[in-house]
Amino acid sequence: MQQYKTVKSKLEESLRNARDTKFKCEVLFPCGTTSKIAQDVLRMSSQEPYGLRGCVLYVNLEEKNVCRKVACVEMDPTTVATFELYLTLKEDTRGWCMLEKIYLTLKGCFKNSKWKSMPKILCSGFILEKKKLYRTNH
Template sequence: MVATSTVNRNSECLSEFADQGYDQACMDYEMEFWERCLAAPYLGAEVCEEHACQELARLLEGCLARAKASKLQCAHVLVPETLTQRVARDVLRLAAEEPCGLRGCVLDIRLELEEQQQRRCERLERLACDASVVPTFELTLVFKQDGGGWPSLREFLRIGTCFPPGMRRVLKLRPGFRLIKKKLYSSAAGTVIEEC
């Protein structure tokens, strides 16, 4: 997969990020990420795909970092070692089958939380990979919380000492995830769900 377009930094796209509460540095980083991913025609296909995979993994890690204090209400998010790289590879694999590749993707990032014997899905971010391209498919990425039993003794002793009430100390993610692909240009294609 080699793409040769640049990201459109139009005011409508940037104002959408600003409305969601992102600061200018965050918006610049996201735009630079997509420019680096999409504008590397001089690299071989394998090198370009590996570079895009690394950048996409960093973007997912940034999404989790931004969401931890705002939406997830926790101090730390523990991510299994290769989770973001595996997700990035699967996203690129699913995008390779599409007419516009990754440029036509809208990525909806969610987290399935388990609270008091109930499950709910919290939306973390929704990203359009290239605002200048009409989206051809939507990927919903669902990370899963690891309920993981009892807290460690160290965490038990720290409860309530340095975190505001109602804020979790640590949120741990499972190594598995779900990807749901929905084609936007064909009603007959249906939806593809992959559990990884």
């Protein structure tokens, strides 16, 4: 349970930092998305030599078919990385999302929000890929 909380909090912190430094707008996730990601990260690290401690998580965002790196999370900076996970989040491009973005932007203007551009609304789906940094003798 402690590892789950660690993964979830590190992921959420990195996404907050990306929101403030790279996006400069509000980023909205469907409820439970970071929890699902944290569970998958734990599952994928369970068979690794150093477990979760050997994980480096790269977070990417796909917008309009362009993917860009937005964050890097070292689960334990004092441990040599034995594998990398690549998380790809996607912006929701369905029609109703544009209306939601316009509404949130206008609402932010009236409330004197610190964000100056339209919010990003992300899909609940994501891709999590694993790359091992060592060879097995099998």
